[in-house]
């Protein structure tokens with residue numbers, strides 16, 4: 321029987337070991353921790369850009385091709 325606790329990784333939702341041997345807790349891995357820390361700097365949490373109907377540059381070029 322193990323005494324290790326498991327928590328849910330905030331990043332990927334998988335079980336993460338909550339123990340001294342897991343330096344990345346509450347994340348399951350270093351990768352998940354890095355993703356979470358860098359989420360705002362990456363495209364993961366990028367806010368969708370809405371096109372401006374008044375800006376011809378943002379219209380779909382293919383629709384204008386004759």
Ligand SMILES: [Zn+2]
Pocket residue numbers: 329330331332333334347348349352
């Ligand atoms: Zn994870």
